[in-house]
Amino acid sequence: MNFQFEEAIEILERTPKTLSNLLIGLSNSWIVCNEGEATWNAFNVVGHLIEGEKNNWIPRIEMIILKGKTETFPPFDRFSQIHQNAEKTIEQLLSEFTKIRRKNLENLRNLINSHTNLEQTGVHPEFGIVKLREQISTWVAHDLNHISQITRVLAKRYQEDVGPWKAYLRILNQ
Amino acid sequence: MNFQFEEAIEILERTPKTLSNLLIGLSNSWIVCNEGEATWNAFNVVGHLIEGEKNNWIPRIEMIILKGKTETFPPFDRFSQIHQNAEKTIEQLLSEFTKIRRKNLENLRNLINSHTNLEQTGVHPEFGIVKLREQISTWVAHDLNHISQITRVLAKRYQEDVGPWKAYLRILNQ
Numbered sequence A, B: 001m002n003f004q005f006e007e008a009i010e011i012l013e014r015t016p017k018t019l020s021n022l023l024i025g026l027s028n029s030w031i032v033c034n035e036g037e038a039t040w041n042a043f044n045v046v047g048h049l050i051e052g053e054k055n056n057w058i059p060r061i062e063m064i065i066l067k068g069k070t071e072t073f074p075p076f077d078r079f080s081q082i083h084q085n086a087e088k089t090i091e092q093l094l095s096e097f098t099k100i101r102r103k104n105l106e107n108l109r110n111l112i113n114s115h116t117n118l119e120q121t122g123v124h125p126e127f128g129i130v131k132l133r134e135q136i137s138t139w140v141a142h143d144l145n146h147i148s149q150i151t152r153v154l155a156k157r158y159q160e161d162v163g164p165w166k167a168y169l170r171i172l173n174q
Helices: A005-023 A028-032 A042-055 A057-070 A090-111 A132-156 A163-168 B005-023 B028-032 B042-055 B057-070 B090-111 B132-156 B163-168
Strands: A121-124 A128-131 B121-124 B128-131
Touching: A005 A042, A005 A090, A005 A132, A005 B005, A005 B028, A028 A042, A028 B005, A042 A057, A042 A090, A042 A132, A057 A090, A057 A121, A057 A128, A057 A132, A121 A132, A128 A132, A128 B163, A132 B132, A132 B163, A163 B128, A163 B132, B005 B042, B005 B090, B005 B132, B028 B042, B042 B057, B042 B090, B042 B132, B057 B090, B057 B121, B057 B128, B057 B132, B121 B132, B128 B132
Parallel strands: none
Antiparallel strands: A121 A128, B121 B128
């Protein structure tokens, strides 16, 4: 196992700024491009990250710590944000994500300290018993997963434009 | 085709800052982790991006514009940076990348304007005839490819730590 609490925070606290740097000020054609029907664009992904901040990570971590194995997490709707954000700009979403992530990392530090048992468990509606360490590691990997997704969605806009180089760019073959 | 010169620049000018935000100040364990033997860590990837700025993108774009089909590009050694940077820090590499990218985007704007024929061609040592548009599109997709690679390398550090969530995180299954 490689998980270490302070190192996990290092990634979590960087994601809003990384995405803001990548996306703020881009032409709308980059923000709205996707990988085809029923796939997400960068705007949808940032909306999904906000939804996770509201309803997934901290509520579940709290449940592991406060309820342990006595209560199952409520399910998380991964698609709930799709229509909610229709009137917003990407800049508004990124600002919202930045604020809620900052607040959630404060919450996380209030919930967990160096004495916390990271192997303590909760009950996931699908997986059954899960560990606190697994839940926080997943938060980190989920951030990286969606940064990667956004770069892939953007790159695929040039899938045909790159001509013969396509075969050498892994991101265009995923 | 989706390529548009100013939109391509938008991505190219953001990459150094995006990577700096993601990587500066991270614990060394994040910077040196890789995907296994003979794979790159974040440090190696940034070294490779610098190498491309020095010996790949602008020299080839210049050759297309100045030599056209009369001369073949020299081959680009994708592994030349592995040993060159041994004494440097990731912060030094990111600063070097930031400076050389800024200079190269100035060069690019000196080479290309709204009258430039983006369909003009040069000769690639392996692919044969390639277009100016393809070369610049590839520069963009290559940036995104390597941002994606770095997020994947980092995420895989937690491949086992995430427990049952592994199956749901695409980045851990690539």
